[in-house]
Amino acid sequence: MAKIINSYFCRYVLPIILIPFSILVNYRYLQGAGMDEGNVVSMKYQKAKLDNGLRIIMVEHHELPVVAIDLLVKAGSAHDPQEKSGLAHIAAQLLREGTRSKDSLEISEEIDFIGGSLSLDCGYDSTSITTTALVKHFKTILDLVSEVARFPAFQSKDMEFHRDKAITSVLREKDDKASIAGRHFSEMLYGDHPYAHPPIGTVEGLKEISKNEIIHFHKTNYLPNNSILTVVGDIDPANTLAAIKETFGDWKKGKIQELILPPIPEINGYKIRIIDKPDLTQTEILLGHPGITRNDPDYFQVMLMNYILGRGPVSRLYTRIRVEKGLTYGANSRFAMRKLQGPFYIRTYSKNETAIETLRLVLDELKNLTSNGVTKEELDSAKSYFVGHFPLSMETPAQIAAKIIDQEFYGLPEDYLDKYLDNIKAVSMEGIDRAIKRVLDPGNIVITLVSRAEDIMEEAKGLGEVDLKGL
Amino acid sequence: MLRLSVLCFLVFSYLLIYMHTSTAEQVKLDIKEHRLENGLRLLMHQDHSSPIISFQVWYDVGSRNERPGITGISHLFEHMMFKGSRNVEPEEHSRIIQRNGGTDNAFTTEDMTAYFENLPSSQLELAVKLEADRMAHLRLTAETLESERQVVKEERRMRVDNSLSGKLNEGLYSATFTRHPYRWPVIGWMSDIDAITLDDCNSFYSTHYAPDNSTVIILGDIDFDETVSMVEKYFGHIPSAERQDELIPMEEPQNQERHKDLYVDTRFPWLAVAYHIPEAAHDDIPVLELIENILTEGRSSRLYRKIIYEDQSALSVFASVDKYKDPGLFVITVRSIKQGHTPDEVASVINESLEQLKTEKVTERELEKARNQMETNLVFGLQTNFVRGIRLGFSLARTGDPLGFFKNLEKYRHTTTGEIQKVARKYFTPENRTIVRLLPKGEKPETVKSTSQ
Numbered sequence A: 001m002a003k004i005i006n007s008y009f010c011r012y013v014l015p016i017i018l019i020p021f022s023i024l025v026n027y028r029y030l031q032g033a034g035m036d037e038g039n040v041v042s043m044k045y046q047k048a049k050l051d052n053g054l055r056i057i058m059v060e061h062h063e064l065p066v067v068a069i070d071l072l073v074k075a076g077s078a079h080d081p082q083e084k085s086g087l088a089h090i091a092a093q094l095l096r097e098g099t100r101s102k103d104s105l106e107i108s109e110e111i112d113f114i115g116g117s118l119s120l121d122c123g124y125d126s127t128s129i130t131t132t133a134l135v136k137h138f139k140t141i142l143d144l145v146s147e148v149a150r151f152p153a154f155q156s157k158d159m160e161f162h163r164d165k166a167i168t169s170v171l172r173e174k175d176d177k178a179s180i181a182g183r184h185f186s187e188m189l190y191g192d193h194p195y196a197h198p199p200i201g202t203v204e205g206l207k208e209i210s211k212n213e214i215i216h217f218h219k220t221n222y223l224p225n226n227s228i229l230t231v232v233g234d235i236d237p238a239n240t241l242a243a244i245k246e247t248f249g250d251w252k253k254g255k256i257q258e259l260i261l262p263p264i265p266e267i268n269g270y271k272i273r274i275i276d277k278p279d280l281t282q283t284e285i286l287l288g289h290p291g292i293t294r295n296d297p298d299y300f301q302v303m304l305m306n307y308i309l310g311r312g313p314v315s316r317l318y319t320r321i322r323v324e325k326g327l328t329y330g331a332n333s334r335f336a337m338r339k340l341q342g343p344f345y346i347r348t349y350s351k352n353e354t355a356i357e358t359l360r361l362v363l364d365e366l367k368n369l370t371s372n373g374v375t376k377e378e379l380d381s382a383k384s385y386f387v388g389h390f391p392l393s394m395e396t397p398a399q400i401a402a403k404i405i406d407q408e409f410y411g412l413p414e415d416y417l418d419k420y421l422d423n424i425k426a427v428s429m430e431g432i433d434r435a436i437k438r439v440l441d442p443g444n445i446v447i448t449l450v451s452r453a454e455d456i457m458e459e460a461k462g463l464g465e466v467d468l469k470g471l
Numbered sequence B: 001m002l003r004l005s006v007l008c009f010l011v012f013s014y015l016l017i018y019m020h021t022s023t024a025e026q027v028k029l030d031i032k033e034h035r036l037e038n039g040l041r042l043l044m045h046q047d048h049s050s051p052i053i054s055f056q057v058w059y060d061v062g063s064r065n066e067r068p069g070i071t072g073i074s075h076l077f078e079h080m081m082f083k084g085s086r087n088v089e090p091e092e093h094s095r096i097i098q099r100n101g102g103t104d105n106a107f108t109t110e111d112m113t114a115y116f117e118n119l120p121s122s123q124l125e126l127a128v129k130l131e132a133d134r135m136a137h138l139r140l141t142a143e144t145l146e147s148e149r150q151v152v153k154e155e156r157r158m159r160v161d162n163s164l165s166g167k168l169n170e171g172l173y174s175a176t177f178t179r180h181p182y183r184w185p186v187i188g189w190m191s192d193i194d195a196i197t198l199d200d201c202n203s204f205y206s207t208h209y210a211p212d213n214s215t216v217i218i219l220g221d222i223d224f225d226e227t228v229s230m231v232e233k234y235f236g237h238i239p240s241a242e243r244q245d246e247l248i249p250m251e252e253p254q255n256q257e258r259h260k261d262l263y264v265d266t267r268f269p270w271l272a273v274a275y276h277i278p279e280a281a282h283d284d285i286p287v288l289e290l291i292e293n294i295l296t297e298g299r300s301s302r303l304y305r306k307i308i309y310e311d312q313s314a315l316s317v318f319a320s321v322d323k324y325k326d327p328g329l330f331v332i333t334v335r336s337i338k339q340g341h342t343p344d345e346v347a348s349v350i351n352e353s354l355e356q357l358k359t360e361k362v363t364e365r366e367l368e369k370a371r372n373q374m375e376t377n378l379v380f381g382l383q384t385n386f387v388r389g390i391r392l393g394f395s396l397a398r399t400g401d402p403l404g405f406f407k408n409l410e411k412y413r414h415t416t417t418g419e420i421q422k423v424a425r426k427y428f429t430p431e432n433r434t435i436v437r438l439l440p441k442g443e444k445p446e447t448v449k450s451t452s453q
Helices: A002-007 A087-097 A104-113 A135-150 A156-175 A177-190 A203-208 A211-221 A237-248 A299-310 A316-324 A352-372 A376-394 A397-409 A420-425 A429-439 A453-461 B073-080 B092-099 B121-136 B142-161 B164-176 B190-195 B198-208 B224-235 B284-296 B302-310 B343-359 B364-380 B385-399 B404-414 B417-427
Strands: A044-049 A055-060 A066-073 A117-122 A127-134 A227-233 A270-276 A282-290 A331-335 A343-351 A445-451 A466-469 B013-020 B026-035 B041-046 B052-059 B103-108 B113-120 B214-220 B258-264 B270-276 B314-321 B329-337 B433-440
Touching (some): A044 A397, A066 A135, A066 A397, A066 B364, A087 A117, A087 A211, A117 A135, A156 A177, A177 A270, A177 A282, A282 A352, A299 A316, A299 A376, A316 A331, A343 A352, A343 B142, B052 B121, B073 B113, B092 B103, B142 B190, B164 B270, B164 B329, B164 B433, B214 B224, B284 B314, B284 B364, B302 B314, B364 B404
Parallel strands (some): A055 A227, A270 A466, B258 B433
Antiparallel strands (some): A066 A127, A331 A343, B026 B041, B052 B214, B270 B433, B314 B329
């Protein structure tokens, strides 16, 4: 789909998040409790655990003859050693560049020939090896996942290739104002904490990584008792589990080292930075502060609050800045939830002449929400959106799997999905008010502006001290 | 080939297609068609696996139907469709849909414009009502046009003026097309976005937004009879429109290689190599799609292997085949050419690779791999009601046959290595080629030679 995106001009940016496809045997059918009669989502899934600690999720879905396998390893860029930012990412990329029995081209040829896909995604908290194919190739891709996860060769020439590729990728972020803003925003927000850089790392960190460190990283983190294997699609769970046991049963468990991270720094007042990119006619605006963890008890309150503030075409930000003022094409807010506090951020953009006016409107909305809360009508609309939308958010096996993986990975209650709708309905005005007061902090935020600095500098100074940086 | 037009005298035309994958598995896609007296075409697809639907209205109008002076009106007008109709306040459309658990959006392309609502199936009538209201009774005011014009200008600044891929794309199509409307971008030129008037919008609306110029596609947990009566009830009274035959200027064959350089703020040059190819319905298109796969799909593909792994000269390479109503382009794009390498060096690697397709047949294994990739992509693309509808709608708009994309599987299967060679020889000629480069500003020569067409 990506290839035709160029000729699409959507009314607004639809956040289509491409979720990675992601035995105690008990069948579970989830029903949309309390929904209209007939409005029932059924999903069949099972969980299991091998003796070596490998957790398994299987989701049955028989509409199409396809299957997806996802091996999630609980180690991401937050596990990068100090000064070696980018290590987890390179380790992940190297998995498919050769193993004990196959070289890089053989691996690619194998997956390409069957029309499948194999991708390696390193996030902050975890890394995923994801592969998809027609279900007749299930055994081939299951073996491939095991081969690349467990037996990578880590050859020096491949490592130099990926080091160079990653360094160029970091440098070329300077071609894109949204990437520039993202990198500076994280740095200002997180200081020495590993969330300060995107998983791809920094140029300095990438230069320092050695082959031995990658081998060590793999050895200590890619362990069955540190992983979750998910299989979704046109499968028979009993046969699938037998195949998994055969392929992964001899994977040796190991000791998992506890990750100790520095605290997330506090922000005092407005921390404003302008990054000068003189060719820009439109200013990229990114602001926010640390948000919440994925297992925060106020998760549902925050989800509804964020919908009201800045998600989609009925939100306050969209209405105020785009509909009423015509100052932007997009204004979104989001809580990026991770193991630790991911950022709460608002992203928008406006021509340089109206950039600071737009920023001020965003700040006003944030202050207004914090002081006055939401209305009952807004809360009710938000709830009816999420409740009504539930079956649509569970249409594909990958969507279902993503929710179950979340439950497993973030240690959410076992009945998380069963109670999902009840939890949304139970959010009260008091509850959402309490969450707003606790979570939002409009006086202490990081503000990143990527622009032609001379166009906005004077006006920006009206908000406080400004730190000017070059590209 | 089943032609829907032949079958529309039936109350329902029933189209069913099975895809036999190479083993015993079968994938099927069936649609029913109904046509209203006012010309509105209705396509339905049933899937009771989940209590949800996708409701889509496809208008047969896009930037292809525009003229210089008001380029971008199709897209600006699409925004105006959310600005209120007889029974709906401005921006209320999305509010109502979301309050009922749905999402909605719209998009404009060169050849068509589509609007959609994805909803719980209990809310089908709501979508029918809302879409009919804005097809028949849109409220267009100077005030909403003014504010939406500003929004669209910000969209253009975001997607094109401050984006390398936007600049490359715009530069490429304006260099390769000199007569046909594909020469301007879907979003339009900035000066035209500024110039479009309320009168332009009114006349655009009455000409193109009529039942006989649109197709409604409904997919998911529906009952055929109920759905037909519902669509009849809300759309049946909308009158069809008088439309004169449009004269769209066709592109003359290109008879000389063209070059265009754009100087931008980057350290890493980009490159696009493009060739004119025929319209989506042409028999050579599936063959070109196979070539696209052989060249750049997956890491074992020819150009990925050569440029990314062996030469290590760039960060990404991909090919694309335009499947447009009128003849489009086959494009190979290389992004972020690394320091120590040049666009010329990469262009000659691409050229060698295309020459090789002309002189040597691809291997049977490569062809089989490309077929498998096309087949799997197609099956994965059938996972949601929404995407099934999108595939049907595009196929209909561009080839006249909603199931054309599905039927192409047979063509992929029967294409031979000899045909691939023949098609490569036909299109990959120097005179049919255009090369567009994004180069670092600092490298701009003092006196710029006019190399662009």
